[in-house]
Amino acid sequence: MTKTAMIIGGGIAGTVTAIALHEAGLRSVVHEAYGAGSDGIGAFLTIQDNGLAALAPLGLHRLVGDLGMPTKRMHLGSGRTGKDLGSTGMRARTLSRSDLYLTLRSEAERRGIEICYGKRLVDASRTDSGVRAAFGDGTFSEGDLLIGADGLRSRTRALLDPGAPPARFVGLLNTGGYAPDLKLGGAVGDAHFIFGKRCFFAWLTAPDGGTWWFANPPAKSDPGRDGLDRISPEAWRQQLKDLFADDRSPALAAIDATDELFPPWTTYDFPRVPVWHDDRMVIIGDAAHATAPSAGQGASMAIEDAVVLARCLRDLPSTEDAFVAYEQIRRSRVEKVVAAGRRNGSGKAAGPVGAVVRDAMMPYVVKHWASEKALAWMTEYRIDWAEPVRR
Numbered sequence: 001m002t003k004t005a006m007i008i009g010g011g012i013a014g015t016v017t018a019i020a021l022h023e024a025g026l027r028s029v030v031h032e033a034y035g036a037g038s039d040g041i042g043a044f045l046t047i048q049d050n051g052l053a054a055l056a057p058l059g060l061h062r063l064v065g066d067l068g069m070p071t072k073r074m075h076l077g078s079g080r081t082g083k084d085l086g087s088t089g090m091r092a093r094t095l096s097r098s099d100l101y102l103t104l105r106s107e108a109e110r111r112g113i114e115i116c117y118g119k120r121l122v123d124a125s126r127t128d129s130g131v132r133a134a135f136g137d138g139t140f141s142e143g144d145l146l147i148g149a150d151g152l153r154s155r156t157r158a159l160l161d162p163g164a165p166p167a168r169f170v171g172l173l174n175t176g177g178y179a180p181d182l183k184l185g186g187a188v189g190d191a192h193f194i195f196g197k198r199c200f201f202a203w204l205t206a207p208d209g210g211t212w213w214f215a216n217p218p219a220k221s222d223p224g225r226d227g228l229d230r231i232s233p234e235a236w237r238q239q240l241k242d243l244f245a246d247d248r249s250p251a252l253a254a255i256d257a258t259d260e261l262f263p264p265w266t267t268y269d270f271p272r273v274p275v276w277h278d279d280r281m282v283i284i285g286d287a288a289h290a291t292a293p294s295a296g297q298g299a300s301m302a303i304e305d306a307v308v309l310a311r312c313l314r315d316l317p318s319t320e321d322a323f324v325a326y327e328q329i330r331r332s333r334v335e336k337v338v339a340a341g342r343r344n345g346s347g348k349a350a351g352p353v354g355a356v357v358r359d360a361m362m363p364y365v366v367k368h369w370a371s372e373k374a375l376a377w378m379t380e381y382r383i384d385w386a387e388p389v390r391r
Helices: 012-023 049-058 061-065 097-110 155-160 224-229 233-244 251-256 298-315 319-349 351-368
Strands: 004-008 027-032 044-048 069-078 084-096 114-117 121-126 131-135 140-143 145-148 168-179 191-195 200-205 211-216 265-269 281-283
Touching: 004 012, 004 131, 004 140, 012 027, 012 049, 012 097, 012 298, 027 140, 044 049, 044 097, 044 298, 049 061, 049 084, 049 298, 061 084, 061 097, 069 351, 084 097, 084 191, 084 351, 097 114, 121 155, 131 145, 145 155, 155 281, 168 251, 191 351, 200 251, 211 233, 211 251, 233 251, 265 319, 298 319
Parallel strands: 004 027, 004 145, 027 114, 069 191, 145 281
Antiparallel strands: 044 084, 069 084, 121 131, 131 140, 168 211, 168 265, 191 200, 200 211
16 A cells, blocks of 8 residues: 655655655655745755755756756855955756746646645644644645655644754844846856855856845844844845945945845754654654755755655655664764854854954865865765665
């Protein structure tokens, strides 16, 4: 009898998991809290080589590989002095988050996977043979197992462990935008990271010659969604311009050339989530191990999770065995990535004295810690889909 998985969350982790389970011969239904029309929300992201490779056995690498642009090199610079701080190779792809969502969801639906919208999980209980999920709209669903791909504020995580530690604010906000008329030159897709006096700024040249950019304004504490929503677009634009006023970088030009800035959002990570599963429910992606964007691995870790979990459910005799094996395979790797993201982000808001030290040390850091060779443990990781999982 084919097992049925209820997947909570229709983002990258949830949708790739549904496709991976389909390839593994299991049925799934995706329950997404938001409506089908929310696909345009979000900025852009990077999927590194390990994440792209994990998509290959699912037949998704060509679909995703046609989106956005290849990012083959990273350049670092000082907004304080205008000097180059080093560069190194990369193997990644930068693409619009909404394009990725639309592509994955369309492919899931093409394969016959059901996606239900407006289904926000509020509770889950055991049945004789599986799990019964209760949703905010008053409806229920039952399945053999439940997979929580419901992100940083995961309800599934709270149901598994009411005492789970909260996510950790990393002291940075996020924003950015698209400036199609700003032509900064450089190779298409190359990432230019600039450590400013008061704020981190990054930009890439898009295939049309325009500029994609993001910034990480520092924040001593989380202002909360309500606090961020109270900042008008005009006030937010001025705050950013004030942060970059004294920098030697294209930041001011990018802000001026952007019609609509991304509304600010906060950055969190999880140093460690103690409980990932019981015998019928499991969490994946950001619900289990959110990492700061500085690692550039959030999407790739979610994709890897999906493929590994599907292999375990395919090959092991019980759901509990599969969940145990999944955690054994994944935990040490993702916690190492979370630590790397935390370390990489610490230099983005170094302060006046720290910035001088950071700029002096950055060429050494690029060569020994951030080079393509130094990060090979992260990017050269591969999952053998054909190899059976054994306990």
